[in-house]
Amino acid sequence: MKLKYALIFLAGAAGFGWGITTILNHWDRNRDPDRLAFILNISQIPPSVRNLDCDASATTDVIVTCSFEIDPQDLDKALSGWQFTDKEALGKRAFYDLESADGHVWLMGNKEGTAVVAERYDE
Structure with a gap:
C-alpha cells in the first residue's frame, strides 16, 4: 500500500x-518564441523549433539574437518572413543576409539547416 x-x-x-x-x-524571455518570430518577421515559429535560446542586450537600438535547432524541411517556413536575396555558403555554413534602411537581419546555420543563429538589428 x-x-x-x-x-x-x-x-x-x-x-x-x-x-x-x-x-x-x-x-x-530567453526561451520566448515571440522573440524568434520577431527576428524572422513571421507570426508563428515552425513547430519543429527546439532548444531556443535568445538574448537582447542593446539599450538604444533593438538587437535580438536567437539560436535554435529546426528540422530542415521547416527552414523555408522560418525564412518566409523576409526576402533574402542571396544565400552564401561559407565552408560548412550557410549565411543569409538582409539589409534595410532601418536595420539588418542575418541568419547563419549549418549547411543541413538544422542549427541556426539569427539576429535582427533595428535602429
Whole structure:
C-alpha cells in the first residue's frame, strides 16, 4: 500500500515539475518564441523549433539574437518572413543576409539547416 502512495506522489511531483517548467519557460524571455518570430518577421515559429535560446542586450537600438535547432524541411517556413536575396555558403555554413534602411537581419546555420543563429538589428 505504501508503494502505491509513493508512486502516486512521485507521478504528481513529476507532473507538477513539468507544469512549472513549462510556465517558467514561457515567462523566460530567453526561451520566448515571440522573440524568434520577431527576428524572422513571421507570426508563428515552425513547430519543429527546439532548444531556443535568445538574448537582447542593446539599450538604444533593438538587437535580438536567437539560436535554435529546426528540422530542415521547416527552414523555408522560418525564412518566409523576409526576402533574402542571396544565400552564401561559407565552408560548412550557410549565411543569409538582409539589409534595410532601418536595420539588418542575418541568419547563419549549418549547411543541413538544422542549427541556426539569427539576429535582427533595428535602429
